[in-house]
Amino acid sequence: MKKRIAIVGATGAVGEEILNVLNELDFPVESILPLASAKSAGLDVEFRGKIYKVKELTENVFKENPVDIAFFSAGGSISEKYAKFAVEAGAVVIDNTSHFRMDSNVPLVVPECNPEDIKEWKKTGIIANPNCSTIQMVQVLKPLDDEFGLKRVDVSTYQAASGAGKEGMEELVAAMQSFFAFKLDEFKPQTFPYTLALNLIPQIDVFTENGYTKEELKMVNETQKILHKKLEVSATCVRVPVLRSHSEAITMHFEKDVDVKKAREILSKAPSVKVIDDPQNKQYPMPLFTSDTNETYVGRIRSDINHKNILHLWCVADQIRVGAATNAVRIAQKWLELN
């Protein structure tokens, strides 16, 4: 049966991409309710040849315009305040923000890893979509964990500007333009703590007392929740001057020794994962080639020089799609199957 869909944050980077992915994955859509702030009310949104007017998100909008599924992608404080109104009006909420992720009553789902957790949605009416860096990483960890028993993960991320939404991407472009106008020194960043053009910023979100940032701790806590395992995870998250694909250098420590050939074979069969790993011919994943795709790409798969139970790899995925919109739509597909 076709479903009525609300998109909260329909004018944002992720909201717009959810529409593209719903269409690409052939999701059975009856109608779209695009929601945003008052400033966007009245704008047109097109979906499958039909025009829908953006409405202002209010407490009553879901009562007045009932929907079956509400995707929330307008920031944690908006989800905190408004998700309950969507649930009260009968919708399942698929939330892209960090607000509900660690709530023990809310399932946190990557359909390739823990689809069965979706069944818990009835407790609150909400299903949480993990952090973008977590999603692409667990898609790779899960099949290797099943085979070799994962004990610890060390990851360094190279995160694109898109993680900060449209404003983040626009700020990177503006900073590049300032560079070519010989005015980079005068550039005043507002979204990122420093100018991102020609720079790397080893801070995403705020620092906590233990020296890790909130973004890094999200990768730790969310990975454990999704894999249902008290795994050791340590992350260093870095913002890089790339527009929209996140990259990650991942080191995995296993209980068993790992045969690299076997690991490569497992990953090439893993759902939503594509292996590009032919270093002699300069073949490895790069953000330049992964935008607008729904797969997580891995390469540089290699055994540790010193320990046979340690494996290293390089992993790249489109942050707006795999890290947000595609995962959210895949959750909706699984939810449909189960209901």
Ligand code: A2P
């Ligand atoms: P708007 O465009 O009207 O500000 P991004 O992550 O790309 O920056 O997008 C954020 C999304 O969240 C946009 O669609 C934005 O709408 C929406 N949004 C921001 N603040 C609110 C709010 N107070 N009420 C509803 N939507 C909001």
